[in-house]
Structure formats: C-alpha cells, structure tokens
Amino acid sequence: MLRVEFNGRELARLRMAQGVDPLWEIAASLHRLQNRRAALVYDPWRREVGAALERAGLLPAVRGLMLIFPAATYFPDFLTPGCADPDLDAGVDKVLSTPRHRLAAELSRLYPGSPLPHGLRRLAEGDLDALRRLGSALRRYYALAVAPYLPAIRAEVAADRAQRAEAALTGGAEGLLASYGVLPGWTCDGTALRTPYPVRRELRLRGRTLTLVPGFFCVRSPLALADEELPPVLVHPLSPTPGWLERSRPSEAAPPAAQLIGTSRAQLLQLLDRPMTTTGLATALALAPSTTSRHTSVLREAGLLISRRQGGSVLHRRTALGEAVLEGALR
Incomplete structure (x- = not known):
C-alpha cells in the first residue's frame, strides 16, 4: 500500500x-509488454506492437530497455525526469544529460550486491555511445508503441x-x-x-x-x-475499457446514423459514451477544434447532446435522443 x-x-x-507524459507512457507500456496484467484491455495492443517491433528489427533494443525498465518495484528515476513534460525530445534530452554520479547510483539499485551487465555498466559510466543508443531506443520505441495510439x-x-x-x-x-x-x-x-x-x-x-x-x-x-x-x-x-484499440480505428463503414446527420457528427456522438471536452473530441476525431465546435453546436440544437461549461472547457454529454439516433430506435 x-x-x-x-x-x-x-x-x-x-x-x-x-496531458500525456511521453516518458511515463514509455515506462508503463514497457511494463505491459513484460506481463499479462489487464489482458482483455491490452492484449490486442501487445500483439500489434510486438509484431511492429519485430518488423522494425527493434526487439533487441527493446529487450535492452526492459533491463532498465523492469516490471518491478523499482526502476531508475532519471528515466522519467520533470513533471509531465509533453515534449518527447526535451524529455529524452534531460535523460541523456543525467549526471554520471546519478546514473551510477540509480542503475546500481537494479542489481544490489551484483555487478551490472556490461551494457548497463557503460551506461552507468556515462559513456557517450551508450547514452546515444539509449536515446535512439527510447525514440524508436515510442514511435512504434505509443505514438500510433496517441x-x-x-x-x-x-x-x-x-x-x-x-x-x-x-x-x-x-x-x-x-x-x-x-x-x-x-x-x-x-x-x-x-x-x-x-x-x-x-x-x-x-x-x-x-x-x-x-x-x-x-x-x-x-x-x-x-x-x-x-x-x-x-x-x-486511466483504465481504458476492452476494445479501445478497435474503437480508435477509423471506420471504413459509416455508422448507420451518418445517413441522417453526417459521418463526422455520427462518429462524434459515438465517442460520447462518457462526457468529453471539445478538445478531447477534436483530438480523437483528428478534426480542428473550430470544426468540432460547429458539429457540437448543430448536435446540441438538434437535442442530441447537451453542453456545460467547466472552467475554460466545455463538457459535452450525449442525450437520450442522441442515444436513440445512434441505435436506430427512431422510426
């Protein structure tokens, strides 16, 4: 506890x-690849990412990352610097500029009472080539295992x-x-x-x-x-629900309600299984915030969603009528 x-x-x-902290997502996603926790939620992602890493020839590099990101009680703090920095490159630069004494101290905690493996020993010594390889592995892993799912x-x-x-x-x-x-x-x-x-x-x-x-x-x-x-x-x-991976895919077939209200608006309504902000909807639909705002205005005027301002954001909820339109319950 x-x-x-x-x-x-x-x-x-x-x-x-x-928002999203890239380095914490790298750490947690590497943990998910090393165990089967929450299998219903993450197994489709595990299979997809495993295949992508193999195609890219990145499995050896990722096995190296798992040595310093073990799915255990401890992994080195220098790998997740700052407080929720959304910039991957800035975060990786901070990792690579870690002082040598801190590299040695934190990596040594991974193997108490035992010598470090050769690759980690060079990293603990601040070897420039080892640091460059770490930076490259972090960036390439992120590009395949995290970025496509943003x-x-x-x-x-x-x-x-x-x-x-x-x-x-x-x-x-x-x-x-x-x-x-x-x-x-x-x-x-x-x-x-x-x-x-x-x-x-x-x-x-x-x-x-x-x-x-x-x-x-x-x-x-x-x-x-x-x-x-x-x-x-x-x-x-965050506890995403099972099926999140499939739901995040662009649908080749338009929802049935699209014939009535248009594809983008139907997809927007589908996302409102729970309240979301305009920014969150725009991100999920890959639309401009202004376009998303226009869609929500039309749907609100039609009684298919309701909106409420909270601070600097507007939170949208699907109405019972919106639910009925999606389900095809209207005659």
Missing part, C-alpha cells in the same frame, strides 16, 4: 498534469481531466482528491490517499506540490519516483 497524507497547504497545491490516449486523458475538473469545481481541493477514490483499490479518507502498491510506502510531501499524471498504460497501482528528494509525482491509471 502507498499512503499520501496532505496538510491544508499541500492539498491546496495539488496539481493535475495537463488519439486514444489523448481522448482518455481529456475525459479524465474533465472528470477531475468537475470534482474540483464542485468540491474544491478536497473534491479533487476524493475523485481519485473511485479508482479500483484506491481510497480517500479525509486528507489521506491510499492506493495499491507492491510494498508498504508513505510518500511524504513536506509542503511540496504533488503532480498527478494520467497514465494510459498504468494498471491499478500508481507509479512514483523512488527518490523522495525529487519533486513528487504520482502516475495514476
């Missing part, structure tokens, strides 16, 4: 990341962010914290958050800001930095 206790100041400073990932992040924003607007900082108590195995008791975790641990904030980062490939237990002197980060699961 992991426990995070908040005082009033720490609770008021609780922060949600704005529309689905961003849609999940947008939906989660809307849910957290609604909780914060309704219940303030306490409401935001309590909203994480709905995750499986997570509990919120006043100002204390408890989550599943491989070992018993208390994350001490000491007056600092905790950044909560959404993790598409994170399952049940959060991910956190091992070194408590670093700015605290907690990566929480």
